[in-house]
Amino acid sequence: xxxVSFPARAGIRHLLSAADAGAxxxxxxxxxxxxxxxxxxxxxxxxxxxxxxxxxxxEKPSLRTKMSFxxxxxxxxxxxTYLGPSEVGIGxxxxxxxxxxxxSRWVDxxxxxxxxxxxxxxxxDASTVPVINALTDREHPCQALADLLTLRQHLGSSRGRxxxxxxxxxxxxxxxxxxxxLAGLEVRVATPWRYAPDPxxxxxxxxxxxxxxxxxxxxxxxxxxxxxxxxxxxxxWTSMGAEAExxxxxxxxxxYQVNAELLAHAPDALVMHCLPAHRxxxxxxxxxDGPRSVVLDQAENRLxxxxxxxxxxxxxx
Numbered sequence: 001x002x003x004v005s006f007p008a009r010a011g012i013r014h015l016l017s018a019a020d021a022g023a024x025x026x027x028x029x030x031x032x033x034x035x036x037x038x039x040x041x042x043x044x045x046x047x048x049x050x051x052x053x054x055x056x057x058x059e060k061p062s063l064r065t066k067m068s069f070x071x072x073x074x075x076x077x078x079x080x081t082y083l084g085p086s087e088v089g090i091g092x093x094x095x096x097x098x099x100x101x102x103x104s105r106w107v108d109x110x111x112x113x114x115x116x117x118x119x120x121x122x123x124x125d126a127s128t129v130p131v132i133n134a135l136t137d138r139e140h141p142c143q144a145l146a147d148l149l150t151l152r153q154h155l156g157s158s159r160g161r162x163x164x165x166x167x168x169x170x171x172x173x174x175x176x177x178x179x180x181x182l183a184g185l186e187v188r189v190a191t192p193w194r195y196a197p198d199p200x201x202x203x204x205x206x207x208x209x210x211x212x213x214x215x216x217x218x219x220x221x222x223x224x225x226x227x228x229x230x231x232x233x234x235x236x237w238t239s240m241g242a243e244a245e246x247x248x249x250x251x252x253x254x255x256y257q258v259n260a261e262l263l264a265h266a267p268d269a270l271v272m273h274c275l276p277a278h279r280x281x282x283x284x285x286x287x288x289d290g291p292r293s294v295v296l297d298q299a300e301n302r303l304x305x306x307x308x309x310x311x312x313x314x315x316x317x
Contacts, residue, residue, distance in 0.1 A: 014124045014131040015309050016117075018141040018178035019204065024312045026148075026182050032308040033149050033301070040075070040304075047077025048315040052108040056082045057099070058134070059090060059114040064275060065134050065142070068302040069111055076307060081107070090119050100127035109314060112136075130313040132306075137171055137239075138198075143274050143298075144175035145305035147233070148183050150298045154270055155230060159184035159213065164229035164266070166190045166222045166256050167282050168249070169197035172235045172274050177201060177216060181208035186215040190225035192252050222256050227265040231294075233272040234258045234282045250281070259284045263292075270294050 014020065021029060054073050058066065066082070073080050090096045100123035103110050109130045112120050117138035124131040133141050151158040163180055165173055169191045177197060180187040187205070189197060196218055205216045219225060226232050237253040238246045263269065271283075271293040279285050288295065 014127075014133075015141055015313070016120060016124055016131065016133045017139050018144045018175035019182070019208065021141065021145060021179060022182050022208070024309070026179075029145060029305070029308045029312065030149060030152060032311060033145070033304040034152070036304040036307050037149075037301070048311060049073060049076040049078030052078045052314055053106070054078055054080050054109045054111060054310070055103050055107045056080060056111045056134075057088060057090075057103070057113070058083065059085050059088075060135065061085070062113060062134075064299050064302050065113055068299075068306055069134065072303045072307040073310065076310065078108075078310075090114055090123065091116070096120070096122040097126035099123055100125070100131070104128040109310065132309060132313070135171065139175045139178075140171045140274070141175045141179065142302060142306050142309070143172060144179035145309070146298055146301040147176065147272065147274075148179055149301040149305050150272070150294055151183075151185075151231060151270075153297060153301070154294055160186075161230040162186045162188065162228060163231045163233060164188045164190070164225040164269075165233045165235075166225060166258055166262070167234045167253060168195050168237055168239065169218075170195075170235060170239050173197045174201045176233065177205035178208065181205040181214045181216060182212060184209075184212045184214045186217070188217045188219070188225040188229070190219055190222040190256065192256075193220060195249075195252065222262055223265050226262055226269070229266040229269045231270040231272055232258060232263060232266055235274055236276070236278050237282050238278075253282065257282060257284065258287055260286055263287060268292075272298060275299060 070080050096119040104127045111132045111134045113134040115137050117136040120136050148158055163185050177187055209216055237249045271287055273295045277283055
C-alpha cells in the first residue's frame, strides 16, 4: 500500500462532519474498518502511514479518542505529536487559522478535539493537510462511524434497522442522524423539546435519508422511540461545557433514563453508549453492564473506524 501526498481521492480534504463520510464512501470506510479489525486479530498491520506524522490537537480531555488515534496511527506506521489543552489555546493564544497554517508546515494531518465547531472549520479552511473532527460541540463524526461499524458487527447490516436515541440532542445525536441517514437507518430521537437536536442538522439528515431509504423521527416519548428498536443509545445528560446547567438538566432528563423498564419495549435491542457514562443517571449499571450492552465494542471500533478514515485521506489503495 503506497503512501502518497494528500488527498488520495480527488475532491476529499477533511472529515469535519458525519455527512463527509458520504464523500469518502461510507461503505468503503465500513469494509476497510472491518478488514482492519480482522487484520489486528491475525497479524501485524502493514505500515501504509510510514514516514507520515499526525498532530493531535486536543482542547478537551479524552480517553477513547486519544488512545484510539495514538494506537491506530502507530499500528499503521505513522508518528504522533499530542498537543494538550494548555499548549495551543485555539482562538486565545492565536487564531484557529494561524494554528492550521503552522501545523500544515510540519505534519501530514491534524486531528482536532475542541469546543466551537466554527473554530474547527476556520482551522480546516486555512490548513493544507487533512483535518479530522475528533469532537466539537456540534458533531462527533468518528464516534458515529464506530457506531455504524458496531451495528454491522452485531446485526449484519445497518440498512433498514431502527436505532433509538434517548436523552440529550447533542453532538453525538447530530452525527448519528447524519451517519445513520447515509447508512439507511431509521433513527428515532426522544428528548425534551428544549434539548432537541439542531433543526438544520435534522433537516439535512432527512434530505440524506430520502435518498437512502433511511428515516428520521424526533419526539419526546422515550417508550415510543424505543419500541421495536434494534439498538437503544444514550449519552450523558450534561456534556463538557454545560456543567452550569447540570441541576436543571437532571430534572428535565429524569424520565429519559435507559433502564430495564424502558428496555422492556425493545427486549432484544443492543444497548449503546459512547462513554464515559454517568452511571445511575442516563443509564443504570444493570443495563450498561448487561448482556445486550455493546459499549466496549463501540469503544474498540473507534480504533478501526479512525484508521480507515486516515487511510482514505492519506494513503492510496
